[in-house]
Amino acid sequence: MSNRDETLKPYDRRQYTVYGLLAAGMRFTDDYSEEDAIEDYLQLHPGSDEAKVRAELQAEIAKRG
Numbered sequence: 001m002s003n004r005d006e007t008l009k010p011y012d013r014r015q016y017t018v019y020g021l022l023a024a025g026m027r028f029t030d031d032y033s034e035e036d037a038i039e040d041y042l043q044l045h046p047g048s049d050e051a052k053v054r055a056e057l058q059a060e061i062a063k064r065g
Contacts, residue, residue, distance in 0.1 A: 014044045018053050019060035034061075 016024065018041040025032030025040070034057060041053055 013040070016041075016044075017060070018057045019064075022057065 013021065018037050021040050022032070022034060022037035025036055038050070038053055038057060042048055042050060
């Protein structure tokens with residue numbers, strides 16, 4: 001028996017970065033795209049600047065190659 005908490009807790013998707021949403025989405029579906037991640041992020045963070053979100057995602061993708 002492990003010492004960790006065995007209770008499953010749902011993830012709060014609002015805590016994900018736009019890159020985190022992309023990575024998670026791609027793990028769970030075959031057709032989740034950068035556009036899906038951007039759309040999800042903007043829905044989860046009303047008032048976010050779409051251009052900044054797009055730039056952040058592109059920078060993370062470039063950094064991770």
